[in-house]
Amino acid sequence: MGARVRAIDTDAHHQLRGIADLKPYLSRHDWQRLEEFGMPRNSNLYQASGGFRGARADCFGAGDDVDPRSRIALFQEKLLDGCGVDFAILQGEYTPAVLALADLDFSAALCRATNDWTLAEWVGRDPRFRLALTVPIQDPVLAVREIERLGDHPAVVAVYAVCGSPRLYGQRHYDPVFAACVKHGLALALHFSNEGIGMNPAPTAGGHPSYYAEQYLVRPQFYQAHLSSFLFEGTFEKFPQLRVAFLESGFGWVPAFRWRADATWRSLRAQTPWVKRPPSEYMREHIRFATQPFEDPEPAGALTAVLDGMDAEQTLMFSSDFPHWDFDPPDAIVRRLPESLRQRVLVETALETYPKLPR
Amino acid sequence: MGARVRAIDTDAHHQLRGIADLKPYLSRHDWQRLEEFGMPRNSNLYQASGGFRGARADCFGAGDDVDPRSRIALFQEKLLDGCGVDFAILQGEYTPAVLALADLDFSAALCRATNDWTLAEWVGRDPRFRLALTVPIQDPVLAVREIERLGDHPAVVAVYAVCGSPRLYGQRHYDPVFAACVKHGLALALHFSNEGIGMNPAPTAGGHPSYYAEQYLVRPQFYQAHLSSFLFEGTFEKFPQLRVAFLESGFGWVPAFRWRADATWRSLRAQTPWVKRPPSEYMREHIRFATQPFEDPEPAGALTAVLDGMDAEQTLMFSSDFPHWDFDPPDAIVRRLPESLRQRVLVETALETYPKLPR
Numbered sequence: 001m002g003a004r005v006r007a008i009d010t011d012a013h014h015q016l017r018g019i020a021d022l023k024p025y026l027s028r029h030d031w032q033r034l035e036e037f038g039m040p041r042n043s044n045l046y047q048a049s050g051g052f053r054g055a056r057a058d059c060f061g062a063g064d065d066v067d068p069r070s071r072i073a074l075f076q077e078k079l080l081d082g083c084g085v086d087f088a089i090l091q092g093e094y095t096p097a098v099l100a101l102a103d104l105d106f107s108a109a110l111c112r113a114t115n116d117w118t119l120a121e122w123v124g125r126d127p128r129f130r131l132a133l134t135v136p137i138q139d140p141v142l143a144v145r146e147i148e149r150l151g152d153h154p155a156v157v158a159v160y161a162v163c164g165s166p167r168l169y170g171q172r173h174y175d176p177v178f179a180a181c182v183k184h185g186l187a188l189a190l191h192f193s194n195e196g197i198g199m200n201p202a203p204t205a206g207g208h209p210s211y212y213a214e215q216y217l218v219r220p221q222f223y224q225a226h227l228s229s230f231l232f233e234g235t236f237e238k239f240p241q242l243r244v245a246f247l248e249s250g251f252g253w254v255p256a257f258r259w260r261a262d263a264t265w266r267s268l269r270a271q272t273p274w275v276k277r278p279p280s281e282y283m284r285e286h287i288r289f290a291t292q293p294f295e296d297p298e299p300a301g302a303l304t305a306v307l308d309g310m311d312a313e314q315t316l317m318f319s320s321d322f323p324h325w326d327f328d329p330p331d332a333i334v335r336r337l338p339e340s341l342r343q344r345v346l347v348e349t350a351l352e353t354y355p356k357l358p359r
Numbered sequence: 360m361g362a363r364v365r366a367i368d369t370d371a372h373h374q375l376r377g378i379a380d381l382k383p384y385l386s387r388h389d390w391q392r393l394e395e396f397g398m399p400r401n402s403n404l405y406q407a408s409g410g411f412r413g414a415r416a417d418c419f420g421a422g423d424d425v426d427p428r429s430r431i432a433l434f435q436e437k438l439l440d441g442c443g444v445d446f447a448i449l450q451g452e453y454t455p456a457v458l459a460l461a462d463l464d465f466s467a468a469l470c471r472a473t474n475d476w477t478l479a480e481w482v483g484r485d486p487r488f489r490l491a492l493t494v495p496i497q498d499p500v501l502a503v504r505e506i507e508r509l510g511d512h513p514a515v516v517a518v519y520a521v522c523g524s525p526r527l528y529g530q531r532h533y534d535p536v537f538a539a540c541v542k543h544g545l546a547l548a549l550h551f552s553n554e555g556i557g558m559n560p561a562p563t564a565g566g567h568p569s570y571y572a573e574q575y576l577v578r579p580q581f582y583q584a585h586l587s588s589f590l591f592e593g594t595f596e597k598f599p600q601l602r603v604a605f606l607e608s609g610f611g612w613v614p615a616f617r618w619r620a621d622a623t624w625r626s627l628r629a630q631t632p633w634v635k636r637p638p639s640e641y642m643r644e645h646i647r648f649a650t651q652p653f654e655d656p657e658p659a660g661a662l663t664a665v666l667d668g669m670d671a672e673q674t675l676m677f678s679s680d681f682p683h684w685d686f687d688p689p690d691a692i693v694r695r696l697p698e699s700l701r702q703r704v705l706v707e708t709a710l711e712t713y714p715k716l717p718r
Binding site: 163164165166167168169170171195196200201202203204205206207208209210211212213214216217218220221222224225226228229231232233250252253255256257258259260261262263264265267268269271272293295296297298302305306309326 | 522523524525526527528529530554555559560561562563564565566567568569570571572573575576577579580581583584585587588590591592609611612614615616617618619620621622623624626627628630631652654655656657661664665668685
């Protein structure tokens with residue numbers, strides 16, 4: 001299985017050259033609105049460090065004024081050809097803010113245009129790209145409509161969700177979205193970056209962090225909140241085929257979270273009797289963690305305990321986060337992993353998580 | 360040092376018999392308001408399991424209709440005498456909601472009354488009780504006024520803060536409170552339980568969890584957000600004598616958080632140049648973790664790695680959470696710890712954290 005595939009990148013970020021890229025895919029009404037008011041923006045809080053707009057410094061030629069994430073040739077040269085990545089799943093750079101809009105019809109229009117543009121201009125120009133479908137997940141009716149429209153496209157392998165959300169994703173409000181994911185063989189791909197903007201609550205129980213480093217440090221908690229919700233709402237009892245990819249969540253926290261989750265379940269399971277098994281079992285079967293940014297536990301040897309404590313053989317899969325400043329190429333990951341995990345992490349676990357990837 | 364002290368309990372929770380307990384300590388105006396509108400309540404979301412109002416089932420006699428947490432004799436019998444606890448630091452059961460009030464003057468009045476009542480009716484009746492001062496921390500002027508009023512009382516050993524907060528505690532808004540803590544030799548005692556109520560933001564970036572088990576599971580993130588803020592705002596550079604006690608935060612998460620914090624600092628320290636040392640060093644010197652609920656990592660042996668990875672010899676101290684359902688007596692903790700840590704955890708680290716405790 002996947003013997004000829006060298007690496008699957010579960011998290012790369014493409015970008016518009018400008019809003020005009022979307023014009024062919026929008027109604028006249030929605031285009032006028034976008035042109036007049038501009039694209040909603042991800043919070044400045046989340047602007048990355050280490051280079052122009054958070055991308056790798058080596059992505060820019062002298063005098064460039066185009067966002068390098070909009071250049072397909074850059075992805076081909078530096079990621080696909082340069083790193084030996086055979087498939088790269090795209091999660092759009094600007095879309096988190098689109099999913100934080102309170103105007104769900106406008107959000108849906110921008111999602112549709114994003115998907116159509118990506119399929120035409122990225123997947124259509126290089127068959128190594130795959131797409132996590134952007135859907136207005138806060139309105140499950142519209143979200144399901146978009147999944148029905150494009151979920152059977154061969155390049156669509158997942159539905160994209162972002163951690164900032166008025167409601168936690170385990171809540172039954174979202175069940176129709178997950179039913180549609182399962183129906184079309186799509187994973188759910190969860191990524192941070194719209195927490196505390198638009199209609200979303202503050203990033204933490206204590207409000208908004210001041211600095212990017214703080215947001216970077218507490219990022220795992222955005223995922224943990226939704227994970228806790230999936231576990232105790234019984235999402236995986238309802239959708240036993242659903243797989244959720246945690247992208248850029250880190251994974252050093254997973255063993256301690258599992259201990260606490262199992263202990264909590266043992267103490268309080270009487271209140272949620274529909275949760276039939278220890279949370280760690282649902283996590284092992286349903287939650288997948290992407291490698292980037294790869295965490296280096298201390299002291300040496302601690303990485304082994306983390307990999308064991310998260311069942312990494314089943315749950316860890318490669319991501320590059322190309323072209324962000326904290327990008328990890330496959331070589332950098334492979335060096336840190338025991339031989340027995342390398343093919344699992346680079347290829348096989350992704351194939352199991354995204355059943356529509358070719359094998 | 361502390362040779363004759365058997366155990367110091369850093370987290371016990373006392374309660375009013377009823378609001379009339381506060382009447383002698385309130386102005387006529389504030390008493391009328393309290394009588395007419397009632398005491399603000401901690402969220403139902405946080406109601407504990409396992410017994411009436413979350414307290415141990417063995418605290419109740421047949422037909423009792425008084426909250427057992429209001430009975431000083433119960434604390435004396437079951438905690439102080441029964442468990443060999445020589446000092447117990449009280450954090451009031453009902454006060455988190457008081458600190459979530461948007462009306463900061465009324466909050467301040469209830470804080471003052473709480474402190475006066477505790478000193479008279481608890482500390483005044485048993486000298487083994489100590490008090491974490493309840494202050495309206497969201498208004499630093501009023502908070503400092505209360506610290507100046509009572510901070511030199513010999514039984515006052517800390518200032519109490521709760522994780523739900525419109526602003527993260529590292530932000531300079533709170534600096535006067537920490538300056539007053541240091542001036543009076545008081546630790547800051549941080550406890551969860553008013554997240555998402557009153558003027559406080561939602562408990563998570565995805566809103567409100569549905570179930571108590573979820574809140575229990577994600578509780579560490581309330582503390583992590585404030586910890587991240589302390590670290591990157593430079594709180595401990597400004598207040599090198601400040602110690603912060605994390606009460607009921609759990610501690611299994613600490614090693615992985617430290618790895619991530621140090622890695623984040625190495626990548627992004629240029630943006631926060633006032634943070635001079637790796638975050639793990641500030642944590643070792645300034646953050647203390649209370650034992651309850653004691654986490655049992657899996658597999659066997661993992662506890663040793665956690666204790667090493669958090670520098671438990673310097674950072675871990677005993678708490679019982681009496682009289683809650685998930686109460687831990689000192690014996691239960693001692694059994695799980697290596698011999699070398701027992702006296703540190705039961706007595707010595709608390710003496711270092713709360714300099715006003717007698718030695």
